[in-house]
Amino acid sequence: MATPVRGTSTRAAQAERTRQQILETAQRLFADQGYDATSLQMIADEMGLTKAAVYYHFRAKVDIRHEIILAGVKQLSTLLDEAAAIRGRRARVEHVVNGFVDFFVESRQYPLTSNDPAAKREKLDEEPLSMRRRAVALIFGDSPTATERLAIRAVSCIPEFLPELADLSDEELREALRTTMLHILRVPS
Numbered sequence: 001m002a003t004p005v006r007g008t009s010t011r012a013a014q015a016e017r018t019r020q021q022i023l024e025t026a027q028r029l030f031a032d033q034g035y036d037a038t039s040l041q042m043i044a045d046e047m048g049l050t051k052a053a054v055y056y057h058f059r060a061k062v063d064i065r066h067e068i069i070l071a072g073v074k075q076l077s078t079l080l081d082e083a084a085a086i087r088g089r090r091a092r093v094e095h096v097v098n099g100f101v102d103f104f105v106e107s108r109q110y111p112l113t114s115n116d117p118a119a120k121r122e123k124l125d126e127e128p129l130s131m132r133r134r135a136v137a138l139i140f141g142d143s144p145t146a147t148e149r150l151a152i153r154a155v156s157c158i159p160e161f162l163p164e165l166a167d168l169s170d171e172e173l174r175e176a177l178r179t180t181m182l183h184i185l186r187v188p189s
Helices: 008-033 040-047 051-057 061-084 089-106 117-121 126-140 146-156 158-165 170-184
Strands: none
Touching: 008 040, 008 051, 008 061, 040 051, 061 089, 061 126, 089 126, 089 158, 089 170, 126 146, 146 158, 146 170, 158 170
């Protein structure tokens, strides 16, 4: 039986921390500078690393962006899975709205929207489209009207406007988002 090398788990934990810091730094720079204007060298410089150290964790900038988006997709996909198990439209819609509101508030500083030219160019917006279709079915059923489909589309555009609401506290934003989303989705108060 081989004895594990002492410090292996410590190195792995440090590597994972560095990887997460790269993702956080990149997300902030993408939001501040724009995806296209942010280079791997800028990310490395911001962290005090070499570009090679960033390459060790991610082969390309698109891999960083994809992982950032994938984390949000997983979180929202889990929310939709939970909603699918809830009986009653109102309870299901409120669960979805509350989950999306929490997500929007948590990510308000660093929104990555599908309007970003890089998302269209790199075809990274397919997962959000799939989730939007799932949300439509969960909230409005299998045969939604044009108005219902448009309501979901309007709600999915909200992250683009979060920077304009920077003056609101998290609680003020949470309440404004919840009220607006429930109104758009035609859920009576």
